[in-house]
Amino acid sequence: MKSERSDFLIIGAGIIGLAIARYLREKHPSATITIIEKEPDICRHASGRNSGVLHAGFYYTADSLKARFTKEGNAEMTAYCIKKKLRINRCGKVVVARNERELGPLFELEARARANGVDVAIIDEKELASIHQNVKTRGHALYSPATSTIDPVEVCSSIRKELLDGGVIMRFGRAYLRRAGEHAVATTTGTHEARVIINAAGLYADTIARDFGFARDYIIIPFKGIYLKYTGPDKPVAINVYPVPDLKNPFLGVHYTVTVDGTVKIGPTAIPALWRENYEGLDNFRLREFLQIVSREAALFLLNSFGFRTLALEEIKKYSRRYLIGLAAGMVHRAETGRFNEWSRPGIRAQLLDVRTNRLVQDFIIEGDKGSVHVLNAVSPAFTSSFPFVRWIVDSHVKL
Numbered sequence: 001m002k003s004e005r006s007d008f009l010i011i012g013a014g015i016i017g018l019a020i021a022r023y024l025r026e027k028h029p030s031a032t033i034t035i036i037e038k039e040p041d042i043c044r045h046a047s048g049r050n051s052g053v054l055h056a057g058f059y060y061t062a063d064s065l066k067a068r069f070t071k072e073g074n075a076e077m078t079a080y081c082i083k084k085k086l087r088i089n090r091c092g093k094v095v096v097a098r099n100e101r102e103l104g105p106l107f108e109l110e111a112r113a114r115a116n117g118v119d120v121a122i123i124d125e126k127e128l129a130s131i132h133q134n135v136k137t138r139g140h141a142l143y144s145p146a147t148s149t150i151d152p153v154e155v156c157s158s159i160r161k162e163l164l165d166g167g168v169i170m171r172f173g174r175a176y177l178r179r180a181g182e183h184a185v186a187t188t189t190g191t192h193e194a195r196v197i198i199n200a201a202g203l204y205a206d207t208i209a210r211d212f213g214f215a216r217d218y219i220i221i222p223f224k225g226i227y228l229k230y231t232g233p234d235k236p237v238a239i240n241v242y243p244v245p246d247l248k249n250p251f252l253g254v255h256y257t258v259t260v261d262g263t264v265k266i267g268p269t270a271i272p273a274l275w276r277e278n279y280e281g282l283d284n285f286r287l288r289e290f291l292q293i294v295s296r297e298a299a300l301f302l303l304n305s306f307g308f309r310t311l312a313l314e315e316i317k318k319y320s321r322r323y324l325i326g327l328a329a330g331m332v333h334r335a336e337t338g339r340f341n342e343w344s345r346p347g348i349r350a351q352l353l354d355v356r357t358n359r360l361v362q363d364f365i366i367e368g369d370k371g372s373v374h375v376l377n378a379v380s381p382a383f384t385s386s387f388p389f390v391r392w393i394v395d396s397h398v399k400l
Contacts, residue, residue, distance in 0.1 A: 002190040006034040006169070007400065009185070009194035011176050011208060013037035014047035015152070016378050017200035018159045019390040025166045027394065033168045034194070036187060038175030043156040045202055045277075047383065049347030051227070051257045051268070053240060054078060055381040056093070056146040058113035058120055059252070065364040066381060067116045069392070073385035074146055080387070081150055084158050087260040093147035093240035094128060096137035096331050102244040109142055109244070120144050132239050134332050147240055151260045152383060176201065179211040183371055196398055199374040203276040203350040209374035214367040217356050218376055219296060222276050223315075223349040225268030227257070228324055232339035235264050241331050249306065250351065250362050250379065254318070254327040266328040266340060269318040270311070270349065272297050279346045296353070305358035352377035364389065366397055373397045 008024055010017045013035050021033050042048075054077055057070030081088040097106050106122075113120040121143045123131070128141045135141075164170065173189070180186040184193040199208045203222060209215035230236060235258075242255040251270045258264055274294055277284035300308040318324045325337045352361040364385075365377035375393065382389065 003193065004034065004190065005032075005193040007031040007195050008033045008198060008398075009192055009196070010035045010198045010200055011185070012200040012202055012205075013039070013042040013160075013170065013172075014045060014200065014202050015043065015156055015159075015383050015386050016047075016202075016375055016390060017198075018042065018156055018163065019386040020198055020200060020394060021163050021168050022159055023387075023390050023394050024398070025163065025168060028400065031400070034171060034192065035163075035168065036171045036174040036176065036192065038173070038188075040172050042160050043153055046347060046350060047156055047202075048153045049225075049345060050152055050380065050383055052149045052152050052259060053093075053257060053384075054088075054148045054150055055384045056113075056118050056120070056144045057116050057381070058109050058118045058142070058144065059245070059247075060116065060363075061112060062115040064362070065389070065392075066362075066385065067112070069385035069388045070381050071116060071118050072388045073381070076387040077150065077155070077384060078148065081155065086150065086154050086158060088148055088150050089258060089260045089262070090148040091239050091258050092131075093144040093242060094123075094131065094135060094137075095142040095144070095242045095244060096128075096135060097139060097141065097244055098330055099138055103139055105244045105247060106140060106142055108247065113142075118144075119146055132237060134236060134334060135239065135241050136331065136333050149240070149258060149260055176204070176208055195400060196370075197372040198398065199372065200378070202378070203348060205350070205374060205376050205378075206352070209367060209376060212372045212374065214372075214374050215376055217354060218352050218361070218365070219292075219355055220276070220350045221293065221296065221353045221360070222273035222278060223251075223351055224271045224273045224278060225347045225349055226271075227265040227267035227344035228321060228340045229342040229344060230264040230266075230335075230339050231342055232336055234336070235262065236332050236335035237264055243331060249311065250360055254324060256328060256331065265344060266324065267318075267344070268347070269315055269324070271315040271318065272308075272312050273348055276350075277348065279348065300358060303358065306360060349379055351379055366393060368397050370399060
């Protein structure tokens, strides 16, 4: 089998892998950069199956990497879409309280926004009605004018064109198999050597990292996300509407998203998946992977670590269209519930679990050394944060 060599080898052609290549080309214009991807094209997994929301950055504590990069990433991705004439729906977002108990966490979100320098406002019911008459809240809501939606595949395709024009090599249908030396990996189509190997493999980032001696304390637990689309001509909302989330967990609850073309959808679910690419039926089933993940999830369920049992039982109920619609219905005054009748393509969230604490990791996690760098936890809002996030990865962790 043939062997190739590059200065930089990036594993994975999702938004993080593409954005890393983009910044490396800017920083090292004469370097050889190769991306390998097991799929036949870019962003076939989380990067192409997410909601497309550009988050503003108010969910995250000020000491986190997410807080550090989301506000800046939102501004940069917005500017990128405008410059490249890509679609963007600058519709904004409100976080609504469904009862008085949620007002405390709502004001905590405002405090986090202030600490992070994010533009938000606490508004009352009358002010909310002036923004959108059909959205309802209990007492107060949080308004975020900077939240918008884009088409993630369109953005990634634009970056791919930049990379190809800049001489970056892309090898599709080339899956990582194993480490093949200090600076080499074996793939399904041969060996590839590089001075620096960068693992941005999403759902498989932890397994690749372990081949290099990293991710000893972590394992990825997959969660399946599905949205339900509204197909009527009259739209129940024209702004993204979110509930107050459980701040102890990284999921934001069932919400309304308005896409770039004006489609309204509710979701997503966060159903524990049974293997990493457990999208539908037995597609991509791998027995070893199934046994590893199910045994881990069973332990979390029995111990109810971080409330996993409660979460799993609640999320499984969301396979019911009626139940999912009922969760969303409480955030609006009126909606023709029968019009929510088309399921979206499922996505899988690659959520990192710290096996030392049996808790889900809330922030971005990077590990590595001089020869390899591993992006272990790049969950939402990684798409929003991608441009400043990858600059930090490259500047802090990648050395020629």
